[in-house]
Amino acid sequence: MAGGTDMTGDTATGGPPGGVILSFRDVWVEYGDKVVLERVALDIAQGEFVSVVGPSGAGKSTFLRLVLGQEGPTRGQILLDGTELTPECSPDRGVVFQRYSVFPHLTALGNVMFGLECAASPLLGKLLGGARRRAAREEAVRMLEAVGLGHNLDVYPAQMSGGMQQRLALAQALVKHPRVLLLDEPFGALDPGIRLDMHELVGGLWQEHGLTIVMVTHDINEAFKLGTRVLAFDKRRHDPHAPNRYGATAVYDVKLDRKAREAGPPAELAGVVT
Amino acid sequence: MRLVNIKPARGVRLLIAAIPILAVLIVYAVFSTARAEANPNDKVLPTFVAMGQAAVRLFTETDPRTGEITALADTSASLWRLAMGVGIATLSTLLLGIALGVVPLVRAALGPIITIIAVIPPIAVLPILFIALGLGEASKIALIALGIAPYMVRDLAGHVAGLPAEQFVKAQTLGASTWQLTLRVALPQALPRLIESLRLSMGPAWVFLISAEAIASDVGLGYRIFLVRRYLSMDIILPYVAWISLLAILTDLALQTLSRKAFPWAHGGGH
Structure with missing residues (x-):
């Protein structure tokens, strides 16, 4: 798989859409006696939009924290571009x-420049002027324009609506x-109307930037509307005397074509998702 | 309308706030006048006129023994001690509080000992400070710093540790190192809280200052009050107390203004 000498380049790092970017190999997460995730084995390809659904407590968030690196698996391996994640x-x-995705003490522009400044200035984490700051500023402004916040550069998050804050977090x-x-x-x-706007924005950004997205959601319609693939997490087995004995895994994993996306969630998922 | 729903307008608010203050002043004036009529040499309730005369004397006349104006010498000595003590406390709070709040290892190592230090009544260690640092300025400054720093450190560490975990995760996904995280996420959000806890600590800081001055000093606001107590000089004690209150109010206003100007985002928006 990744890391190989395949001359087509399809599986190499940063290759064209379709190459495996993220790989779960028999991943388990346990907290003491409590098994949260068991036997999670799946590959996510570059350019996929993966929606993750499932009832509360079925390990959706744990799955996301694993990818994020907030915690590591108890057993198994997670590979990003063929390299094991720390x-x-x-x-x-x-x-x-x-919530809490943006920094309340920075303006919209400051929030977006933060990441650029951390990379450019290890000591101060801040660019104080000059050509590098101008370049970073321009890049940040372009990103803010792309999410529709071009006119709100100097606004603090507290003055923004929930939808604007999420736009800012995306940028x-x-x-x-x-x-x-x-x-x-x-x-x-977010309010339902704002949510629709955000669907459009995220869908657009995903296509334009060729992003690979993993989205955890409670809203099954949203999962099917936006995703090219839907993962449902739940427990395969259940011991009523020891509810923590078995963990959840991806019990439903389906790639969606255009028709399936428009048709929406199938009836069989109704029981899985709350 | 229910009592809880009656909200006074600004003008009304000022008016009803003035009533109790005026009432206290009038009651005092009535009683002090009555006592002065009965006994012109009464020292316990000096009239406003007597206090005014004493205050003018203290703020304008040079003390022949020291060659300085008494009230000004007292004020500058006390404010210097206060500033040093509070400054040291604030600086150490900034360093310790943020380190404790951001780095779990530091919290594990230093959290318990700071909790222990915080429960020691500062006045109880004043004799130790006098023995160790002598009767000079150092022991007074140390008392103020030791008196308020533990509370401020714990307050700030709690605030920083309580910042949403999402912010720290987000900063790391944006490439921030521990240092950058501290400097650009924790520090700016710690500063308004630091000013807030400093404002709350100024009261105790004055208590420790005046205690230290009362016990061993030869100049200072607290020293003066406790000195003239021997002569029942209420005409000096009361203006001094008023002067200390005024200084405390001005300090508080200055800190509040600083926080509003420097950290508009922490006070409900930037406009």
Whole structure:
């Protein structure tokens, strides 16, 4: 697989769409006696938009934290571009949370420039002027324009609506060009109308930038509308006397073509997702 | 309308706030006048006129023994001690509080000992400070710093550790190192809280200053009050107390203004 000497280049790092970017190999997560995830084995290809659904407590968030590097697997391996992940966050995986994704003490522009400044200035984490700052500023402004915040550069998050804050969080993450973008119920706190706008924005950004996205959501319709692939996490086995005995895994994994996306979620998933 | 729903307008608010203050002043004026009429040499309730005269004397006349104006010498000595003590406390709070809040290893190592230090009544260690540092300025400054720093450190560490974990994760996904995270995520959000806890600590800081001055000093606001107490000089004590209150109010206003100007995002928006 990845790391090989395949001359077509399809499986190499940064290759064209279709190459495996993220690979789970028999991954288990256990907290003491409690098994959260068991036997998770799946590959995510570059350019996929993976929606992750499942009932509360079925390990959706744990799955996301694994990819993010907030925690590591108890057993098994997670590979990003063929290299095993260390349990630490890094700029190759961007994230947008449901809340608290942006820094309240920075303006919109400051929030987006943050990632660029960290890379450019190890000591201060801030560019104080000159050509490098101008270049970073321009890049940040372009990103803010792409998410529709071109007229709100100097606004603090507290003055923004929930939808604007999530737009800002997207711009902030995308300016680093992450290999994988993780969305943790990014639209859960938004009004239905705003949510539709955000679907359009995320769908557009995904196509334009050729992103690979993993999105955890409670909204099954959203999962089918946006995703090219839907993963449902749940427990395969259940011991009523020891509810923590068995962990959840991807019980449903289907790639969606255009027709399936328009048809929406199948009836069999109704029982899986709350 | 229910009492809880009656919200006074600005003008009304100022008016009803003035009533109790005026009432206190009037009651005092009535009683002090009555006592002065009965006994012109009364020292316990000096009239406003007597206090005014004493205050003018303290703020304008040079003390022949020291060659300085008494109230100004006292004020500058006290404010210098206060500034040094509070400054040291604030600086160490900034360093310790952020380190404790950001780095779990530091929290594990230093959290318990700071908790222990925080429960020691500072005045109880004043004799130790006098023995170790002598009766000069160092022991007074140390008392103020030791008196307020543990609370401030714990407050700031708690605040920084309580910042949403999402922010720290996000910063790392944007490439921030521990240092950059501290400098650009934790520090700016710690500063308004530091000012807030400093404002709350100024009261105790004054208590420690005046205690230290009362016990061993030859100049200072606290020293003066406790010195003239021997002569029942209420005409000096009361203006001094008023002067200390005024200084405390001005300090608080200055800190509040600083926080609003420097950190608009922490006070409900930037406009």
